[in-house]
Amino acid sequence: MKAAFATVRRYAGIYAALIRYSLIHEMQFKANFLLWILVEGLWFGLQIAFMTVLYGHTDSIAGWSRWEVVLLVGCNQFIQQLFHMLFVTNLSNLSELIRKGTLDLLFLQPVNTRFLISVRKFEIGNIANALMGLAVVGYALAKLHRVPSAAQWMGFVVVCVAGLAIHYSLMFLLACIAFWTVRAQGIVWGYYNLFNIARLPADAFPRGAYRAVFTWVLPMLLVSNVPAKLLADRLGSPWELMPLIGMAVVCFGASELFWRLSLRHYTSASS
Template sequence: MHKLNYYLKLWLASVRYSVTRTLMFRADFLLWSTVELFWMGINILLVSVIYAHTDSIAGWSKYEMLLLLGTSMLVQRLLIGFFWANIHELGDNIRTGKFDFFLAQPGNLMFMASTRKLDLDSLANSVVAIALVAYSARELGLSPSLLDLATYAFLVGCGLVIHYSFMLTMVSLSFWITNAQGLEGSYFTLFSFSRIPREAFRGVTQLVFVWTLPVVIVSNAPAQTILYGFNPQLCLWLAGAAAFWFALTVIVFHCGLKRYSSASS
């Protein structure tokens, strides 16, 4: 419990730093918030245009698809808000020796290296994603119970852990290779599949994107909880996937750490 309080204080210090930095550059915050909001609007418009010509895609109606899209956006906004800036810089820090800064920090290296900064513009737009989910649920006439809402939040958290772990695992390869930016960039390509219903995948694509790389289920499972209610199998599946990917990234990160040569060595 004492260690948990210690890391909470460290994280809150990072939050204060991020808020102060954002207040110093308000124009940047407003600009990037608008850019992200525009991108989200384009995705919503795309779904609306598609459903102007069809009533169903893989058995999903327009508002079911919007609920899925809102869930995918929510996971992505939270991921970028809490972790992206840190993980994006990690590869360069390893390559240039600036990772030494974290070696001197009073805490777990993986925690310190991946939670130092927050992107408040992405976190602000997560409210828009939540609003889209709520709007879609209302249009569908859904009344999720408290258990359903709690399960939805839990599954979104599991999805966040999975994507965080996947990204950090890719960037941790910088300990072995010169430049992992191409691998890091592949994350956004994979994440685009999270906006597609699981039922649309068949054969090899289902094996790869649903079972092997759970980029689809991270948004489908929470959305299906709102649509159809609590499903213990989905909870166990996503929780197990989150535990597996997090354990994998811990192993990869610490194995890579043993190979790191500091700027002073």
């Protein structure tokens, strides 16, 4: 128990140092930093504009009202931006680490390599965009006259963490393909396409192969839908949280297995 505590403390210390380093690096390019926040904000505005235009022509999409869908888009933004803040840059860099052989250096560090690969760079700017998402969630809840209970907010934190774990595990898994193909920049782009369906109400999809795949294989239709349903009080029972949490565990396990398999395939590029 004491040893576990010491490990956690050590890793927290390393992570704090990495965050500090990222912050110093980021502040060298302040204008660029602010412009990226603007770009992300613009795309978020676009998603809301799309939904607003749709609801100009209908009152309900698959049983979801206008503000429920805005809530969903906000939840999706929140989770997606947290994911960007913590992992996206690092995971899309993995193929470069492999190609240049920089990965050797990380293997030699007395720290878990997967940890180092995953959290090396911390994108501070995305905090602003995540908060924008949260603000929209709050506004939509006010419009729905919904005040979630303390238990629901706690559940929200849990399902957001589960959603993050799913995004992280799936993208990590995809990034590991670079151990075989070396060049894999297209992977990030491919993942963006998956992001795009996460903000749509799952109920709009008819039961069939598409919905099954994106619920039980690549659970994009769970990651944002379940948190939004929880806050909007649309869940039939708390058991509806279980598929998301279960899939998070499955995805993380799969990514760890694939990581170990990939490592066996690694032949350094430099030496």
